[in-house]
Amino acid sequence: MDELESLTRDLVAIPAHDDEGAVGDRIEAWLRKQTDADVTRDDAPDGGNVIARRGPGDDVGDADTPTLALVGHHDVVAPADDQVADDGTYAIREADGRLYGRGTADMTGALAAMLLAFREADPAGELVFASFVGEEQGGVGARHAIERGFAPDYAVIGEGSTGYSASDTVDVAVAHKGRRASTLHATGTAAHASEPETGENAVYRACDAVDVVRNIDAPETEVLGHHLAGSLVVTEIDGGEAWNVVPDACAVTVDERTIPGERAALGDAEAIGGVSWDVEQDLPPMACDDADFADAALDAVAGVQNATPAQVVKPHATDAGWLADAGTTTVVCGPAEPGEAHTDTESVSLAVLHRCRDAYETLADRWA
Template identity: 65%
Template sequence: MTVRALTRQLVSIPSHDDPTAAGSAIEAWLRSETDATVERTDAGVIARRDGGGRCALVGHHDVVPPADEQTDDGEYVIHERDDRLSGRGSADMKGSLAAALCAFRDADGPCTIASFRGEEQGGVGAQRAIEAGFAPEYAVVIEGSTGYSADGVTDVAVAHKGRRASTIHATGTAAHASEPEHGTNAVYRATEAVGVLQELLPPETRVLGHDLRGRLCVTGIEGGSAWNVVPDSCAITVDERTVPDERADIGRVTAIDGVTWDVEQDLPPMACDDDAFAHAVLDAATAAQSSSPALVTKPHATDAGWLAQAGTTCVVCGAAEPGEAHTDDESVSLPVLERCYRIYRNLLSRIEGWD
């Protein structure tokens, strides 16, 4: 089966509410097309050939909910035009997954491929696999890295930001707005907390010579119950993009009376800790295309963060371009998928002898 045909098959399977059917299709394909040892768990599908080797290709088969125009009577709609395949999950990331599966099938020597569920829910599949002992020495996470250094070039990302989502809660005492001195205004306390946040400098770091800067943004504020009531509660939502080993000191807001801080989600950033491995993947990417790829950084969190946190040396390399994932007209370049197939196969075929 070709990369194109497998991409079409995977993209056609709805996997936003329940990725089980997509996982079953991947498992069945691996059992029929390869002689690998295939393991199916609640984390996803993991296949190993000849013991698994040093390097794993890692993807996911769940997707975000489709737009209305991406479905027809409950089925996913697929279109092909101008060498691009459109459909929910084509870029993020069933196209690259198809390329990786075909490369795994065709590569020589020991290797591993994993496709997890729940990446779009914070990486729950990757976390479960890691807890169960999934610990490759190296991993190429096949999220998008195309078009970062130049249009159409498939680069290699050596770092990406994490995401910490949190809520600041301010409490006060309700009173009639005609006599505000009898209450304590929670919104005022919340705005004081916002002032503290505005003074914080987002952290920065360098990864293999590349700058990575965090971001901090208040994304919502809600408080009060009526025009004539001093509010006794107010909540502020905060989106923070984290970098390896550094965090903004959001906890400073708790020095304000009546203010607490709760973290709802903390997706770890990723930093490749091995320059030689990064350049080995870059060499494979260079050999697979006429353009000159580069080592780059990504703004988005991926399962590479969980793997790196657990001790796996990671990079990100895949077909998706900036701005394609999660869109109503999501698509992927078929020629770039073929390129990714060559990158993955070249790397898997020589990684065992690499040092």
């Protein structure tokens, strides 16, 4: 068993859903033992983010030295019953060149690859490794770090970008959509259903608001030659309390996939009497703003595989959105394939893990 597989197994086995701090402890200890980097642990919730820095000579922290960050997260979603071993650790098994277990794809495997690349690279500029908490809870750790000054010039987020252009091909995502989750609240006046004219039906008002949503055009844009289209869909309607009562309240949830730039005009629904609009979650989209960096990342992955990779677009949000929103030039590159994360059969290809490790090191060596 080589070092990358061993480290991946070691990190995956730690039950990170119950205690993010435990896997953070392991990552911090590894960095302190295996590297001479400046390692810090901040006070973010659930155990804190782990951030390490190293660079050429004494350039760590030099404002004139370009900074490249290798970024991941060490929290995971809850495991299925058969992903937990009898001793409480996460179960790991190998079959057909893949490691199976919670977090192998999203994204403990990528963390192991980034750790080894961070140690082995001869960086052209300041090199940062960062593993955040709370990505699965809306970017808690990333936002905490950014609010306290985490601001690399460039970043590679190790979320999945494999298998988008072709099966078994590590690609580079230069953009991804965000997600805005919101609710339209319609209020009315309750009445007996035998005399509906004495009340104001909140469900009718909610239906009028839904008609507004159906007629809103979702924005579209281009990122480095790639077309992105947002989307807007009503996902739930909840109103009424009895068969014979005119409802006085109704709620409509809306899932919006956002793109860099313009947002859908959901506030237009508030033109309906008795309707208000509340945003519960707003995960930002990401767009790489530097074609040269995107090309350098693509060259790095092209050099570690026989297949021809492509620059692609991901359909869902990652911590890359928070970093891009704060001004970091960002791409996404990692071993997970579409549809692999969060599943009861989650797995990652060992061969792809090695390619990603090599690509991260190559980019760190070359990019300044």
